[in-house]
Amino acid sequence: MARRGASMDxxxxxxxxRAATAGGLQAPAAPLADRMRPRSLEEVLGQDRLLAxxxxxxxxxxxxxxxxxxxxxxPGSGKxxxxxxxxxxxxxxxxxxxxxxxxxxxxxxxxxEARERRNYQGRGTILFVDEIHRFNKAQQxxxxxxxxxxxxxxxxxxxxxxxxxxxxxxxxxxxxxxxxPLGDAAIAELVRRAxxxxxxxxxxxxxxxxxxxxxxxxxxxxxxxxxxxxxxxACAELVTDEELLTVAHVERAAEARTLLYDKSxxxxxxxxxxxxxxxxxxxxxxxxxxCMRMLEAGDDPLFLLRRMIIFASEDVGNADPRALQIAVNAxxxxxxxxxxxxxxxxxxxxxxxxxxxxxxxxxKAFGAAQNVIRERGAMPVPKKLRNAVTGLMRAEEYGLGYxxxxxxxxxxxxxxxxxxxxxxxxxxxxPTEHGLEKSIKERLERIRAAFEPKDED
Numbered sequence: 001m002a003r004r005g006a007s008m009d010x011x012x013x014x015x016x017x018r019a020a021t022a023g024g025l026q027a028p029a030a031p032l033a034d035r036m037r038p039r040s041l042e043e044v045l046g047q048d049r050l051l052a053x054x055x056x057x058x059x060x061x062x063x064x065x066x067x068x069x070x071x072x073x074x075p076g077s078g079k080x081x082x083x084x085x086x087x088x089x090x091x092x093x094x095x096x097x098x099x100x101x102x103x104x105x106x107x108x109x110x111x112x113e114a115r116e117r118r119n120y121q122g123r124g125t126i127l128f129v130d131e132i133h134r135f136n137k138a139q140q141x142x143x144x145x146x147x148x149x150x151x152x153x154x155x156x157x158x159x160x161x162x163x164x165x166x167x168x169x170x171x172x173x174x175x176x177x178x179x180x181p182l183g184d185a186a187i188a189e190l191v192r193r194a195x196x197x198x199x200x201x202x203x204x205x206x207x208x209x210x211x212x213x214x215x216x217x218x219x220x221x222x223x224x225x226x227x228x229x230x231x232x233x234a235c236a237e238l239v240t241d242e243e244l245l246t247v248a249h250v251e252r253a254a255e256a257r258t259l260l261y262d263k264s265x266x267x268x269x270x271x272x273x274x275x276x277x278x279x280x281x282x283x284x285x286x287x288x289x290x291c292m293r294m295l296e297a298g299d300d301p302l303f304l305l306r307r308m309i310i311f312a313s314e315d316v317g318n319a320d321p322r323a324l325q326i327a328v329n330a331x332x333x334x335x336x337x338x339x340x341x342x343x344x345x346x347x348x349x350x351x352x353x354x355x356x357x358x359x360x361x362x363x364k365a366f367g368a369a370q371n372v373i374r375e376r377g378a379m380p381v382p383k384k385l386r387n388a389v390t391g392l393m394r395a396e397e398y399g400l401g402y403x404x405x406x407x408x409x410x411x412x413x414x415x416x417x418x419x420x421x422x423x424x425x426x427x428x429x430x431p432t433e434h435g436l437e438k439s440i441k442e443r444l445e446r447i448r449a450a451f452e453p454k455d456e457d
Contacts, residue, residue: 032236033229035200036193038081039088045225046186047078047179057082057177064090066126068147068154070162070171073179076224079157082179083128086155092124093117099134103340104142111146118151125152131298132156133165136338140167147173159298181223188218190225194232195245202236209245216250268299272307279354280315287354288347301339301346305331308349319359319435326352357435365429372426379420414450 038044041051041058051058060066066086071079087094095110114125132140146152147170154174156162162171182190191214194201213235221228234253239245271293278286294304309327316323330349334342388398403413417424427448431441 031230032194032201032233033226036190036197036229037084038078039085041085044078044081044085045190046182050177050179056175061086061089064092066090066153066155068174070132070156070158070166070174070176071179072158072160072162072176074181074223075159076221076226076228077179077181078225079179080130083130083155083157086126086128090126092126092153094126094128096128097130099129099131099339103338104139107139107142111142111151114146114152124150126155127152128155128157130157131159133158133160133162134298134339136335137167138336139338140170144169144173182221182225182228183223184215184218187221187223187225187228188214191217191228191232194229202232205236205241207236207239207241207243207245210247212247213245213250216247220250220254271297275304275350276307276311276315279311279350280358282354282358284351284354287350291347291350295343295346301334301342302331304346305334305349308353311353313362315358315360316353316356317359317362317437318431318440319357319437321436323353323356357437359432359434359437361429361431361437368428372423372428376423379423382417382421385418410447410450412447412450 041061044051057069061082071082073079083096087096093114095114097107097110110125110127114127117123117125127143129135129143143152143154144167147154154170156166156170156174158165162176166174191209195207195209196203198204217228217231217235220231231250231253235245235249238249238252271290275287275290275294278290291304295301305327309324309331312324312327327349330345333345337345383397384399384401386393386398388394388400393399403416405412405416408414419426429444431437431444433441
């Protein structure tokens with residue numbers, strides 16, 4: 001991933017010679033997917049609709065007159081690759097910036113350097129912001145005046161629909177280019193290229209691959225070049241030089257490979273489930289682990305915070321009413337400060353929710369009430385509880401016999417009932433003895449005992 005604010009000067013001969021943290025081709029120990037990243041438009045696969053036949057983006061890159069743009073596409077489709085191609089072609093200074101790792105303060109520093117560069121050197125600055133959707137709308141506003149003023153040319157990369165994830169003002173000043181998932185044919189060509197490239201790939205090992213294995217890798221990649229090359233790299237650990245790579249190797253590699261975290265697929269819900277169960281089980285260590293798994297995988301922090309707000313009522317409830325306040329405040333804090341600093345209130349809420357006492361009495365209470373309503377229908381409101389706002393209502397004895405709770409010792413009227421006729425003895429809320437709910441239970445027991453009719457001699 002690109003270092004925050006990492007500058008790439010296009011006058012240097014090649015991206016290969018630049019610092020590894022700038023996100024380009026790196027040392028031989030770099031993952032195969034990084035080593036095989038295309039360095040020119042000719043090497044880019046699977047985006048013919050966007051790049052073939054002298055299309056707008058191709059002409060802009062080749063002519064070094066790149067407009068501000070948003071590159072929108074699924075993981076592994078080539079968004080960062082196109083940014084690297086721009087870095088190799090442009091005469092402007094190219095600065096790579098990660099919305100995950102950087103904040104608004106660093107954006108301001110990059111912009112100030114860009115302004116000085118333009119004023120004193122006459123050179124422009126292209127700012128590439130990876131995962132721009134991780135900035136909230138307010139943070140994205142920090143780019144707007146500098147894009148309008150021509151101080152920076154903005155290239156944003158996002159996996160999210162920019163109509164929802166990018167500030168409308170920014171979006172109106174950028175061209176949106178949509179990248180498609182790579183087709184099976186493009187993935188297969190990429191795999192062959194990786195196995196035959198002597199310089200960046202595995203060509204020196206002279207590994208061959210049969211058609212069945214090639215098809216398996218291509219289909220399993222689901223349009224993601226990084227995933228395909230990760231599989232190839234894992235398979236390469238299982239074969240010797242000059243050996244034939246078969247589907248059996250692919251299957252063995254899949255067993256050992258880290259599961260893909262798909263934000264809309266099964267693994268997403270598996271990790272969410274693990275987080276919820278860890279917080280419910282009062283294990284803050286496991287909870288913060290799964291929380292970070294979600295954030296590191298690029299999950300939407302607002303989704304995570306929404307789940308915590310629900311959890312605060314569903315699994316903590318009145319055992320610690322502060323839990324809901326902390327979860328809601330974490331959500332508000334994140335919306336105000338965004339990432340990366342927003343990870344603090346998220347972690348704060350996660351650890352508190354995991355550590356505080358638990359109760360599911362809230363859910364049980366409303367569930368029991370819902371069941372009675374569904375079984376008995378809309379039962380009449382007792383007349384004493386009705387509001388007598390007209391003479392006719394008073395004549396119908398609306399409100400007659402109602403006991404005003406504040407007129408009695410303890411703030412409640414002993415013996416009074418508030419449920420519909422026939423339900424007076426029903427109990428829906430059963431507090432636990434966990435945390436603050438123990439005090440609530442003791443108070444309700446005193447009140448409910450006072451409501452019970454006294455035996456008469």
